[in-house]
Amino acid sequence: MNDVKDEMRPGAALQPAAFKSDYKPIWCPGCGDFSVLSAFTKAFATVGKKPEEVAVVSGIGCSSRIPAYLTSYGFHGVHGRALAAATGLKVARPDLTVVVAGGDGDGYSIGGNHFLHACRRNVDMTYVVMDNHVYGMTKGQPSPTTEPDWQSKLSPSGTGLRVFHPLVVALAAGANFVARAFSGDPNGVAAILAEAIRHPGFSFVEVLSPCVTFRPEQRNWKQAVHPAPVEPTNDPAQAARRILTDDGFNVGILYRGDRMVYAPPVGKGKKKPADLERGFEV
Amino acid sequence: MTTKSSSKRTSVCVALCGSGGAGVMTAGNLLLEAAAQAGWYGLMVRSSGPQIRGGEAAALMRIATHPIDCLDDRFDALVAVDWQNIHRFADEVPLDGASLVVGDPDQGEAPEVYTKTGARAVKLPLKQMAKAIPGSWPNMVVLGFAAGLLGIPADKVKAVVAQSLKKGAEQLPASLAAIEAGRTAAAGEGDALALAAPAPVTSRRWLITGNQAAGFGAIRGGVRFVAAYPITPATELLEYMAPALPQVGGVLVQAEDELASINMIIGASYGGVPALTATAGPGLSLMTEALGLAVAAEVPIVVVDVMRGGPSTGIPAKSEQSDVSIALWGLHGDAPRLVLAPNSIPDCLTTTQWAVHLAEALQAPAIVLSDQFFGQARTVTDRPEDTGVVAERLVAPAGAEGYKRYAVTESGVSPMAIPGTPGLAYTADGLEHSERGIPSSGSAEHRTQLAKRERKLAAHDYGAQWADIEGDGEIAVVTFGSCTGAAREAIARARAEGVNARLVSMRLLAPARPKLLAAALEGVDRVLVVEQNHGGQFLRYLRAEFELPGAVRSYRHPGPLPIRPEEVHWQITEWSRA
Numbered sequence: 001m002n003d004v005k006d007e008m009r010p011g012a013a014l015q016p017a018a019f020k021s022d023y024k025p026i027w028c029p030g031c032g033d034f035s036v037l038s039a040f041t042k043a044f045a046t047v048g049k050k051p052e053e054v055a056v057v058s059g060i061g062c063s064s065r066i067p068a069y070l071t072s073y074g075f076h077g078v079h080g081r082a083l084a085a086a087t088g089l090k091v092a093r094p095d096l097t098v099v100v101a102g103g104d105g106d107g108y109s110i111g112g113n114h115f116l117h118a119c120r121r122n123v124d125m126t127y128v129v130m131d132n133h134v135y136g137m138t139k140g141q142p143s144p145t146t147e148p149d150w151q152s153k154l155s156p157s158g159t160g161l162r163v164f165h166p167l168v169v170a171l172a173a174g175a176n177f178v179a180r181a182f183s184g185d186p187n188g189v190a191a192i193l194a195e196a197i198r199h200p201g202f203s204f205v206e207v208l209s210p211c212v213t214f215r216p217e218q219r220n221w222k223q224a225v226h227p228a229p230v231e232p233t234n235d236p237a238q239a240a241r242r243i244l245t246d247d248g249f250n251v252g253i254l255y256r257g258d259r260m261v262y263a264p265p266v267g268k269g270k271k272k273p274a275d276l277e278r279g280f281e282v
Numbered sequence: 283m284t285t286k287s288s289s290k291r292t293s294v295c296v297a298l299c300g301s302g303g304a305g306v307m308t309a310g311n312l313l314l315e316a317a318a319q320a321g322w323y324g325l326m327v328r329s330s331g332p333q334i335r336g337g338e339a340a341a342l343m344r345i346a347t348h349p350i351d352c353l354d355d356r357f358d359a360l361v362a363v364d365w366q367n368i369h370r371f372a373d374e375v376p377l378d379g380a381s382l383v384v385g386d387p388d389q390g391e392a393p394e395v396y397t398k399t400g401a402r403a404v405k406l407p408l409k410q411m412a413k414a415i416p417g418s419w420p421n422m423v424v425l426g427f428a429a430g431l432l433g434i435p436a437d438k439v440k441a442v443v444a445q446s447l448k449k450g451a452e453q454l455p456a457s458l459a460a461i462e463a464g465r466t467a468a469a470g471e472g473d474a475l476a477l478a479a480p481a482p483v484t485s486r487r488w489l490i491t492g493n494q495a496a497g498f499g500a501i502r503g504g505v506r507f508v509a510a511y512p513i514t515p516a517t518e519l520l521e522y523m524a525p526a527l528p529q530v531g532g533v534l535v536q537a538e539d540e541l542a543s544i545n546m547i548i549g550a551s552y553g554g555v556p557a558l559t560a561t562a563g564p565g566l567s568l569m570t571e572a573l574g575l576a577v578a579a580e581v582p583i584v585v586v587d588v589m590r591g592g593p594s595t596g597i598p599a600k601s602e603q604s605d606v607s608i609a610l611w612g613l614h615g616d617a618p619r620l621v622l623a624p625n626s627i628p629d630c631l632t633t634t635q636w637a638v639h640l641a642e643a644l645q646a647p648a649i650v651l652s653d654q655f656f657g658q659a660r661t662v663t664d665r666p667e668d669t670g671v672v673a674e675r676l677v678a679p680a681g682a683e684g685y686k687r688y689a690v691t692e693s694g695v696s697p698m699a700i701p702g703t704p705g706l707a708y709t710a711d712g713l714e715h716s717e718r719g720i721p722s723s724g725s726a727e728h729r730t731q732l733a734k735r736e737r738k739l740a741a742h743d744y745g746a747q748w749a750d751i752e753g754d755g756e757i758a759v760v761t762f763g764s765c766t767g768a769a770r771e772a773i774a775r776a777r778a779e780g781v782n783a784r785l786v787s788m789r790l791l792a793p794a795r796p797k798l799l800a801a802a803l804e805g806v807d808r809v810l811v812v813e814q815n816h817g818g819q820f821l822r823y824l825r826a827e828f829e830l831p832g833a834v835r836s837y838r839h840p841g842p843l844p845i846r847p848e849e850v851h852w853q854i855t856e857w858s859r860a
Binding site for chain 1: 502506526546572704721
């Protein structure tokens with residue numbers, strides 16, 4: 001019961017429960033996203049934020065439903081554009097902690113261009129992709145991270161396409177923090193997420209989050225994942241080599257950079273609009 | 283028509299033409315500035331070929347004793363620095379037997395397309411004249427010649443040239459000599475095109491483009507965040523904002539595409555900062571999905587659409603009012619939005635400022651329909667007064683019990699929690715939602731929220747500025763945007779001939795205000811709808827949403843040619859005899 005007292009004391013860190021909402025997720029039983037949701041609440045508590053200081057922005061898809069399941073400011077926009085909305089929010093309101101959440105279809109397919117430019121722009125925010133290699137909300141179509149031979153109604157013979165490699169793309173495009181996590185280890189996700197939020201610039205966290213409904217074989221991910229055997233590096237070339245040569249189940253912080261953060265000053269200029277009129281005078 | 287009697291000209295139109303790099307835009311701007319310094323009003327419309335650099339260019343100038351919002355029907359003179367591709371402007375620069383076509387005989391004859399109008403060819407050996415003055419350029423001779431024709435005092439021309447050459451003072455003597463040479467040559471043409479003396483200047487005057495005006499109007503209204511993706515002819519608006527915003531504490535971000543720019547402004551506005559983007563038709567097409575998000579999530583934003591020829595890439599650098607339908611109808615779902623249209627260059631300022639206010643007050647997206655004519659034309663105008671209309675958002679106070687972001691209210695506007703406010707955390711949603719903002723696919727909540735979003739726009743009192751209504755008479759010209767200048771001038775000519783006509787220039791297109799238009803058309807039995815597009819998009823909207831009294835005629839044609847005063851005047855007089 002000390003928790004309650006702590007919450008009432010101004011300035012004290014909140015408990016994860018303070019970030020939960022009463023709304024029941026629409027997700028299927030066994031969905032990896034439940035654990036990611038719980039990791040969000042833990043991470044926010046860990047970094048010592050209050051619900052009103054955090055904004056969670058998302059697009060469309062199963063995982064993009066997450067803002068409503070949290071007690072924080074939330075923005076559930078249109079498919080693929082969460083990073084753009086979050087960029088506007090964070091640049092206009094640098095005081096807020098901005099976290100973007102979504103899935104692989106939302107982030108790598110329809111939102112692919114924004115992903116590149118969000119990495120490149122390096123605004124101080126955190127992007128969490130719950131990657132299950134499938135469009136779940138539309139009931140099972142291949143996404144950019146789906147294996148080429150995976151068959152579905154929309155891809156009866158598989159896509160025959162190379163899988164998209166989000167971590168190396170993020171690194172190449174300029175993300176300042178690159179990590180992989182696994183939803184089966186909520187505390188691990190929370191720890192990485194807290195690091196990602198604390199790290200300046202654009203932090204990208206790819207969370208392997210199984211879709212037990214359309215990709216039941218992903219239950220085996222639990223056996224496949226293993227902690228990254230190395231310390232994070234600030235050398236992009238080294239990080240790229242690691243990411244390109246690992247087995248895709250290497251979990252941990254893979255790159256921690258010191259790239260220049262995009263944070264144009266807001267509120268500094270003190271002129272009045274009338275002061276700008278001189279430029280028009282005859 | 284303008285009078286041609288000596289020394290009595292209240293308005294003169296001159297086109298300065300040449301190939302890219304010949305400096306006609308520089309000469310035009312300096313001529314406009316000198317005329318402004320001397321107390322005249324004026325307008326300079328830019329026209330250019332599709333080339334990025336090096337294409338033909340024309341500065342279409344009108345200088346007058348009174349404020350003007352459009353070009354005239356014809357040009358009194360075309361002055362060419364060279365003839366390279368200048369025939370391409372023939373439609374945009376109509377000449378007649380009273381016009382002059384001025385050019386360098388050493389560079390060939392004036393194109394037949396101009397001389398066949400009966401215009402009198404005047405030989406001006408520009409290259410020779412410039413060569414005789416080392417360090418000078420033919421465009422300065424043209425400037426001197428044009429200023430001489432119009433009777434713009436030499437000292438005013440010299441002053442603006444000196445001002446513009448601040449950083450190249452060593453070029454000044456040669457430029458001034460070239461200007462003087464041009465002026466001397468013009469003296470041979472007499473004073474047929476000399477302007478009447480301007481009235482004493484009693485107002486503060488500005489020189490401003492529509493794009494600058496819209497940008498500054500947004501700043502006056504409180505916009506402090508802009509997301510930008512370059513597109514002709516809206517780019518200059520964004521380029522005006524980029525250095526201006528930081529001075530007032532704002533910021534501009536260049537986006538990776540228009541999908542990003544509109545979502546960025548929605549994000550910024552959700553964060554409590556009034557936000558705007560500017561684009562043209564292709565960009566507006568990309569933005570329609572997120573405009574719907576702004577409707578559903580009730581996030582105020584302003585999108586300035588500087589219209590150009592469409593569809594698709596269309597005619598990027600030429601004006602056309604053909605985004606009316608997409609602005610009014612182009613969102614999926616039942617999506618009430620604000621659509622406003624400035625009707626002069628200075629009104630680009632006032633209307634954009636108003637759009638910011640309305641978007642913020644009503645928590646809805648506002649589309650401002652400017653166009654290339656307004657955006658890229660530069661005018662001398664009396665300083666537009668600050669209407670004092672600024673962003674005022676209904677914000678939820680901290681600590682409100684049981685906060686409901688989308689609470690159903692009488693006005694339809696619900697207090698908005700700004701992130702950072704304790705105790706009000708909510709999720710803004712493009713999914714249909716309950717009053718609390720929780721996604722809902724229920725019938726009752728859908729109906730309630732649809733009605734609320736419709737009501738907040740429909741119930742608002744937009745005041746008298748919803749339209750400019752001028753004059754009386756049983757014929758009414760109903761128009762909007764950049765056709766207004768021509769319509770106003772046409773009505774004045776008709777009135778001078780004893781035909782009374784009324785002007786209704788609608789500044790608020792959506793939401794439709796049928797009762798206000800009905801009142802404006804009281805006693806009217808003929809309605810002439812004037813617009814610059816092929817399909818009659820504005821007419822179709824009026825037919826769908828308004829009751830028009832009596833007979834209705836449509837006068838329209840697409841860009842790039844403007845609707846000229848005489849075209850509307852002819853329609854009015856012809857119909858008045860029926």
